[in-house]
Amino acid sequence: MKRRGIGFDHNHTTHNPGYRRLAVRGFYQYPALIFFLAVFLSSCASSPLLKARTDYLQAQELERSLRQEEATAFYKKSREEASAIINKKPTAEAYLLKGLAEVNLNLWAEAENSFRLAAALGEDKALAWAEELRLYGLARSFEAQGWTETSSRLYDILADKGKYQPVVRAAVGQLVDLKLQARPETEANSPASQKEKSKTLSEALKIVERAVESEPACGYYHYLLAQVLAHQKDYRESLEESVMAKELGLPSEKINRDNDLQIVFCYEQLAKILSGEELTAFQISYNNWVKKWKWLNETTPAWKRS
Amino acid sequence: MEEKKLQAFLKQSAEILQDFFPADALALIPLLYSTLIWAVKRKGNLEAEVSGLRLWLEPEVVDNKPDEFILDFFEKQQALQEAFKAEIKSRDMKSLRPAFRALYPVVGLEEPFLQSLFSEELAREDFRLIADQFDWKLKQALEEIKAAEKKPELWKALKKIGESFMSLGWAWLSDDELRAWLKSILGMERQGEEEEE
Numbered sequence: 001m002k003r004r005g006i007g008f009d010h011n012h013t014t015h016n017p018g019y020r021r022l023a024v025r026g027f028y029q030y031p032a033l034i035f036f037l038a039v040f041l042s043s044c045a046s047s048p049l050l051k052a053r054t055d056y057l058q059a060q061e062l063e064r065s066l067r068q069e070e071a072t073a074f075y076k077k078s079r080e081e082a083s084a085i086i087n088k089k090p091t092a093e094a095y096l097l098k099g100l101a102e103v104n105l106n107l108w109a110e111a112e113n114s115f116r117l118a119a120a121l122g123e124d125k126a127l128a129w130a131e132e133l134r135l136y137g138l139a140r141s142f143e144a145q146g147w148t149e150t151s152s153r154l155y156d157i158l159a160d161k162g163k164y165q166p167v168v169r170a171a172v173g174q175l176v177d178l179k180l181q182a183r184p185e186t187e188a189n190s191p192a193s194q195k196e197k198s199k200t201l202s203e204a205l206k207i208v209e210r211a212v213e214s215e216p217a218c219g220y221y222h223y224l225l226a227q228v229l230a231h232q233k234d235y236r237e238s239l240e241e242s243v244m245a246k247e248l249g250l251p252s253e254k255i256n257r258d259n260d261l262q263i264v265f266c267y268e269q270l271a272k273i274l275s276g277e278e279l280t281a282f283q284i285s286y287n288n289w290v291k292k293w294k295w296l297n298e299t300t301p302a303w304k305r306s
Numbered sequence: 307m308e309e310k311k312l313q314a315f316l317k318q319s320a321e322i323l324q325d326f327f328p329a330d331a332l333a334l335i336p337l338l339y340s341t342l343i344w345a346v347k348r349k350g351n352l353e354a355e356v357s358g359l360r361l362w363l364e365p366e367v368v369d370n371k372p373d374e375f376i377l378d379f380f381e382k383q384q385a386l387q388e389a390f391k392a393e394i395k396s397r398d399m400k401s402l403r404p405a406f407r408a409l410y411p412v413v414g415l416e417e418p419f420l421q422s423l424f425s426e427e428l429a430r431e432d433f434r435l436i437a438d439q440f441d442w443k444l445k446q447a448l449e450e451i452k453a454a455e456k457k458p459e460l461w462k463a464l465k466k467i468g469e470s471f472m473s474l475g476w477a478w479l480s481d482d483e484l485r486a487w488l489k490s491i492l493g494m495e496r497q498g499e500e501e502e503e
Contacts, residue, residue, distance in 0.1 A: 303416070
């Protein structure tokens with residue numbers, strides 16, 4: 001995949017407009033899920049379900065505005081309201097809404113159960129989602145037991161064939177992190193190990209590039225891409241991808257901070273490598289971002305106080 | 307005067323939370339500190355901030371960083387550099403990598419809950435101790451929160467504390483000032499100073 005820069009090498013101070021357009025267009029590229037949600041949510045006519053639905057939509061709205069923590073509270077509220085409805089009279093719609101909220105709260109096992117019950121009550125779509133969640137949960141438990149090859153295989157299947165976006169994103173993240181895992185020190189410097197490492201990094205790069213192509217406006221994928229590129233010591237591209245991730249928005253404060261530190265790291269590496277006019281141009285460009293983000297200086301994000 | 311009011315408020319808040327935790331709980335002060343920090347930082351829905359704290363502890367960032375990133379992290383801060391001098395010099399990644407896994411969220415990402423949990427060690431700049439004790443101390447604190455969560459009033463109490471805090475006007479302080487005050491009054495810095503004395 002050919003990545004496009006955002007201006008560190010051409011003295012530009014804004015995003016490449018072509019990429020931005022592509023990214024914005026990509027934002028609307030999961031119509032099936034959105035359409036399904038709209039139809040499903042608008043069909044919830046009864047009052048308590050309407051309240052649960054409204055809170056779910058409010059959470060999504062907050063998420064789009066990058067107010068992740070507030071969104072979490074609304075997902076919790078929506079889940080509680082759906083549970084209350086289920087306690088009175090279980091319906092497919094209520095279970096589906098509960099499952100959707102649970103996915104957003106990282107309650108994978110509970111979401112799988114809710115989707116299964118929704119499917120049992122007639123919601124066909126929910127069965128496929130439950131299967132994907134089950135596979136993801138299985139992969140996580142294999143990973144926790146140290147069965148990395150098996151878990152990688154499952155993440156790979158989900159990343160490649162998965163249809164349910166939250167599961168696909170989580171699987172891509174886990175798969176990439178596993179690929180980036182350091183080899184044992186004893187064999188790290190052998191030529192065979194170096195070759196293997198380079199092969200693994202290429203595989204990781206392909207996985208993330210594929211994900212970025214499918215969802216160009218997903219900040220999390222650009223964050224993952226930046227991480228892989230840093231392993232390949234491609235600091236310029238890694239910096240550009242981190243900036244892109246920051247601008248598109250990241251799913252949590254923790255990832256946002258990690259991404260900021262990645263930006264700082266790449267900036268410092270490039271400042272060491274570059275010289276003369278190239279360095280001056282780079283610093284001017286970089287400082288425009290620093291100013292935009294209201295950082296204290298080139299290496300101190302606003303949240304960093306020490 | 308303001309400091310005395312804040313002191314009284316924190317004392318009262320800690321007393322409320324003591325009902326949810328055992329006497330020697332590790333999690334109490336970190337939970338109080340991070341609740342107040344998030345309340346002021348975002349100036350938004352407090353329940354959301356508290357929920358955010360819970361998610362904040364989920365593993366979600368890419369943990370596997372390149373060697374250069376890890377070395378840069380240890381070399382950047384003088385105290386860290388001093389503590390791991392030998393390992394940095396010999397590029398002993400086998401030792402540095404696990405230490406990084408513990409220290410990066412505390413010192414790098416500045417996660418408020420972890421900063422408070424390891425406040426004594428941070429005040430003494432005892433980074434090796436943080437690395438050694440990270441797993442068990444975090445596990446214990448999370449188990450305490452999990453046990454306290456069984457009483458649904460916990461999150462309500464935290465919400466109330468945060469709301470009272472906002473209504474008393476300290477949200478007007480800068481982040482830096484507030485953090486310094488809270489740390490000092492909650493004993494997060496004093497312990498280190500006492501050690502030095």
